[in-house]
Amino acid sequence: VTSRAEILSAARRLIARDGADRLTLRRLSTEMGIGTTTLYHHVRGREDLLVLLLDEMLRAAPQPELPPEPRERIVVTTVAIRDALAACPWVAEVLTTDGFLGLLDDESVRMVEVILTAAAEEGCTPEAAVDLFRNLWYFAVGEILIRARSRSTTPEERAQRPGFASRNPDLLPHLAAIGPRWPAIADRDTFESGVRAFVNGMLG
Amino acid sequence: VTSRAEILSAARRLIARDGADRLTLRRLSTEMGIGTTTLYHHVRGREDLLVLLLDEMLRAAPQPELPPEPRERIVVTTVAIRDALAACPWVAEVLTTDGFLGLLDDESVRMVEVILTAAAEEGCTPEAAVDLFRNLWYFAVGEILIRARSRSTTPEERAQRPGFASRNPDLLPHLAAIGPRWPAIADRDTFESGVRAFVNGMLG
């Protein structure tokens, strides 16, 4: 008999060995020595499997030490959520699932609670707290997805692309001027200071 | 002889009629009455085709009326970029392509220039201007991708999902309290005020 836990751990092994893009239900079942259709008796399908895997990762993610100041607590927690998600190579395949956070376990969404609590301490109404969280969530998801794709591009491929290196300086003066330096500037990790700016902007 | 323009307009027709998820190279070529492999003589592949389509859309997008105040100009332009992208049903398939903006035509990235210009007027260094743009870009991409997926979920499917409606109030008091109202709150479009908050936070 096959268990869900066995499936999840075999999936983790496969991802660790061959990469997330090689995780297919057919390969996974072959690896486990079972029929592909057997998987459907333990997980709803591919997407469900990936969400379950991410849920496990988030539950195991280290909880950051929380500063007493509510704003800084929001910053630290948002960065921790980003870091935990960015560590999952298959994150891009499930992150935009509708109602993604709602699919997670109570344990996995504790960081959401931390942010809502801190927002309330800062005087936010429940609606304002949800809006604050959602804005930070959109920001984190955008950053994660774009960076996830960048990581899978080799430097040679990147050099091939046009980018902003030679844009028409009459039509696009600033872009043409900064163009050659754009990749280096965009490569810096400025997520934390972005979150801090966002939080300060929202809380006034 | 087939031209790239013919391919693009046939692709637009197919998307309008059957939806973006039905746009495959095989279907497109069948629709056009040509061999699938013929497409490869005019576009690099599927991803290239989608980027070319989006490029066309962005070039045709209405340029918003620009307010004199630099900060408000950034807000209006960011919202315009979001609206233009959100109008493309296939946007989710190309938006996270590495160096996506760099693949676009000079005409299509004029809105990037508008934001860089306004940031410079606000006293930003070139680096700070790029950071400001990137933060807004991550925010917009996250919002677009998450909303794009929500749109393809039917209300019945959504009602089925757990969501935050019944969370453990001991572990997650704020989440449990706001849970039932979360979907309604999250459904509101607060993008513009989010952008304004972010811009104010970044520019101090």
Place this chain on the structure above:
DNA sequence: ACCTGAACACCGTTCAAGT
């Protein structure tokens, strides 16, 4: 140049049938 069918190397999911 431009076009093509055949082939390669796969997918996720459903279903009726077995034990």
Place this chain on the structure above:
DNA sequence: ACCTGAACACCGTTCAAGT
């Protein structure tokens, strides 16, 4: 209950060959 092979309904891309 749990498992299965076969089938369904497809994909994007490459390649050698044609006109």
